[in-house]
Amino acid sequence: xxxxxxxxxxxxxxxxxxxxxxxxxxxxxxxxxxxxxxxxxxxxxxxxxxxxxxxxxxxxxxxxxxxxxxxxxxxxxxxxxxxxxxxxxxxxxxxxxxxxxxxxxxxxxxxxxxxxxxxxxxxxxxxxxxxxxxxxxxxxxxxxxxxxxxxxxxxxxxxxxxxxxxxxxxxxxxxxxxxxxxxxxxxxxxxxxxxxxxxxxxxxxxxxxxxxxxxxxxxxxxxxxxxxxxxxxxxxxxxxxxxxxxxxxxxxxxxxxxxxxxxxxxxxxxxxxxxxxxxxxxxxxxxxxxxxxxxxxxxxxxxxxxxxxxxxxxxxxxxxxxxxxxxxxxxxxxxxxxxxxxxxxxxxxxxxxxxxxxxxxxxxxxxxxxxxxxxxxxxxxx
Amino acid sequence: xxxxxxxxxxxxxxxxxxxxxxxxxxxxxxxxxxxxxxxxxxxxxxxxxxxxxxxxxxxxxxxxxxxxxxxxxxxxxxxxxxxxxxxxxxxxxxxxxxxxxxxxxxxxxxxxxxxxxxxxxxxxxxxxxxxxxxxxxxxxxxxxxxxxxxxxxxxxxxxxxxxxxxxxxxxxxxxxxxxxxxxxxxxxxxxxxxxxxxxxxxxxxxxxxxxxxxxxxxxxxxxxxxxxxxxxxxxxxxxxxxxxxxxxxxxxxxxxxxxxxxxxxxxxxxxxxxxxxxxxxxxxxxxxxxxxxxxxxxxxxxxxxxxxxxxxxxxxxxxxxxxxxxxxxxxxxxxxxxxxxxxxxxxxxxxxxxxxxxxxxxx
Numbered sequence: 001x002x003x004x005x006x007x008x009x010x011x012x013x014x015x016x017x018x019x020x021x022x023x024x025x026x027x028x029x030x031x032x033x034x035x036x037x038x039x040x041x042x043x044x045x046x047x048x049x050x051x052x053x054x055x056x057x058x059x060x061x062x063x064x065x066x067x068x069x070x071x072x073x074x075x076x077x078x079x080x081x082x083x084x085x086x087x088x089x090x091x092x093x094x095x096x097x098x099x100x101x102x103x104x105x106x107x108x109x110x111x112x113x114x115x116x117x118x119x120x121x122x123x124x125x126x127x128x129x130x131x132x133x134x135x136x137x138x139x140x141x142x143x144x145x146x147x148x149x150x151x152x153x154x155x156x157x158x159x160x161x162x163x164x165x166x167x168x169x170x171x172x173x174x175x176x177x178x179x180x181x182x183x184x185x186x187x188x189x190x191x192x193x194x195x196x197x198x199x200x201x202x203x204x205x206x207x208x209x210x211x212x213x214x215x216x217x218x219x220x221x222x223x224x225x226x227x228x229x230x231x232x233x234x235x236x237x238x239x240x241x242x243x244x245x246x247x248x249x250x251x252x253x254x255x256x257x258x259x260x261x262x263x264x265x266x267x268x269x270x271x272x273x274x275x276x277x278x279x280x281x282x283x284x285x286x287x288x289x290x291x292x293x294x295x296x297x298x299x300x301x302x303x304x305x306x307x308x309x310x311x312x313x314x315x316x317x318x319x320x321x322x323x324x325x326x327x328x329x330x331x332x333x334x335x336x337x338x339x340x341x342x343x344x345x346x347x348x349x350x351x352x353x354x355x356x357x358x359x360x361x362x363x364x365x366x367x368x369x370x371x372x373x374x375x376x377x378x379x380x381x382x
Numbered sequence: 383x384x385x386x387x388x389x390x391x392x393x394x395x396x397x398x399x400x401x402x403x404x405x406x407x408x409x410x411x412x413x414x415x416x417x418x419x420x421x422x423x424x425x426x427x428x429x430x431x432x433x434x435x436x437x438x439x440x441x442x443x444x445x446x447x448x449x450x451x452x453x454x455x456x457x458x459x460x461x462x463x464x465x466x467x468x469x470x471x472x473x474x475x476x477x478x479x480x481x482x483x484x485x486x487x488x489x490x491x492x493x494x495x496x497x498x499x500x501x502x503x504x505x506x507x508x509x510x511x512x513x514x515x516x517x518x519x520x521x522x523x524x525x526x527x528x529x530x531x532x533x534x535x536x537x538x539x540x541x542x543x544x545x546x547x548x549x550x551x552x553x554x555x556x557x558x559x560x561x562x563x564x565x566x567x568x569x570x571x572x573x574x575x576x577x578x579x580x581x582x583x584x585x586x587x588x589x590x591x592x593x594x595x596x597x598x599x600x601x602x603x604x605x606x607x608x609x610x611x612x613x614x615x616x617x618x619x620x621x622x623x624x625x626x627x628x629x630x631x632x633x634x635x636x637x638x639x640x641x642x643x644x645x646x647x648x649x650x651x652x653x654x655x656x657x658x659x660x661x662x663x664x665x666x667x668x669x670x671x672x673x674x675x676x677x678x679x680x681x682x683x684x685x686x687x688x689x690x691x692x693x694x695x696x697x698x699x700x701x702x703x704x705x706x707x708x709x710x711x712x713x714x715x716x717x718x719x720x721x722x723x724x725x726x727x728x729x730x731x732x733x734x735x736x737x738x739x740x741x742x743x744x745x
Contacts, residue, residue, distance in 0.1 A: 065491065067441075067442075067489065067490065067491030067492045068440055068441060068489055068490070068491065068492060069441070070736070073732055073735060073736065074438050074735030074736065075438060075439060075440050075489075075644070075645070075735065075736060075737065076437050076438065076439070077437040077439050077441055078441055079441075096437075097437050098437065109636075111489075111492060111629065111636060112492075113491050113492060113493055114492075114493060114629075115492050115493070115494055115627070115629020115630055115636060116629070116630050117629070117630045117632075117636060
């Protein structure tokens, strides 16, 4: 028998095992009438003049049948589409006519056929943006100020840094590393946070890590396809891609939080995000040789890095899914890992012995980079 | 004027105003109009869900026949037992009660793993007359120990507590005592853990009618209370057991009701004949919450606490409060009212909105 034919053996055994378990159910005796393990994720809640609309997803071993719905501790009339028990990872929309109060908190409780309850809180009730042109434009504008504008402003720091000569460039490079290290930790943190809101069955937290690793490997391979690590404008492009992926996730989270009333999109908050992201412009411009770059290239790099924030806020507000947001953050983390690897390679490996990596310019750049990022987070949550 | 300057400061610090100002400066007037216009002080914001103020209800309906009991029948259904006499002419009432574990649908689509007396929650509404000899053959067909503890006057060995009338699965016990004192009483399982045995559904009404012969000073009132007497037939009598269900077992009730089915009498109002007086036997067995109550709309009632007197203990009230196991009789009349629908409900709004809401349809 050819060796390859032996592949059939494990396949047949697996099929047999599945068949035995499904047909003979040999372990049913272990289930002593225990109630089914229901699990439900509330993925999204929208509010409009007709009431409250919740998107739910079942993620437990057993199907979930929503029998009744409470809003603020009172049973309410509602309709559910589709109107049948939800199987594993199936979702449904629940429409509840309800006179919700703008600016106040509302609590939803979903009671299943077994009497189990699943709760969700709308922290601040605000009308979900409509799909009208004005709302779309408004969200796009938020994305513009969160992503694109600060990056362009950040470019402005570069000429001054370059005027300090080699140590200025070194400082800018290390500053970028500091910014990116912070961004990496933050991205993974936000990805895991989004993953927690996703239906448990998706194992979204694993997806964050896997997406990060796979993205990093892919981008490393793409970046080095010519045989050498990316440098200069090419490295700047990869930094822009990494930051762009991060900003997509951030945009999704902002749009969704706004749409679900978790945050009020106050100008303070948007200003905070904008200031926080100014540093991204510095990061992108750091590896670029000033004499060899056109303004057009810089513009497109800003579009690549900042544009996804616009797409994110608009998408997040209308079609938020915590799973996809977590995935976007995972991809963003991977892209950041790739540029960190390449930049650190440039710093540690390919440098003359006369200029050690632990120079004052390098270390202070890194520390200041992390510090700036940390300090500006207060603006985001302020 | 410190107060004025303080409020000015507060206005300046108002995040939402800053926001509109901030965006005006970056030319984001469109943004302010679009995404951010939903501020609470916006006088033009439409009232969300204006039509939805009346939607406090359950979705769907219950198949009462599958439950084996209909809330409308439960209101008026008395279990008077098998009647016989002793050799000296004394009346004996014999009842059979069995604990059955079964699932009941306590709200449309919501199944509760109940412990029941005779398959229903509340259990059968036992009714006897003062002085009767009561004999209850109690069988435990459940999987845990159970008992019946009567609120009444009886010997310690008939108390239905561990060591005195607590019955193991598959076994039987006979409770025997004289029906006294007359009044509106209850019975329930007294096996520990008590909370679990109560909220799973093991409780019921135990009404002892006064014997008019023993109360010559109030014979008319006593006759009106005596089931079977012509004076009693004029009355519209209802049994209402205030209860709740903790369906997710977190020691808080998800559903409140009278006679188990949340909103049942809201959905199908209880018909009342305007000219006949009304008597409610009201019993509170609600677990977890310290009290429950009944409030009657558009009318007042006389209240007889525990039902052990023939004159009202609290005349002319429209709301009565009961702790767990407290009970009483409400007497009132709609004879001088316009016909119409008159609500009554627990006046803990929380309980009302979670199911303890009902309506009389007076015609």
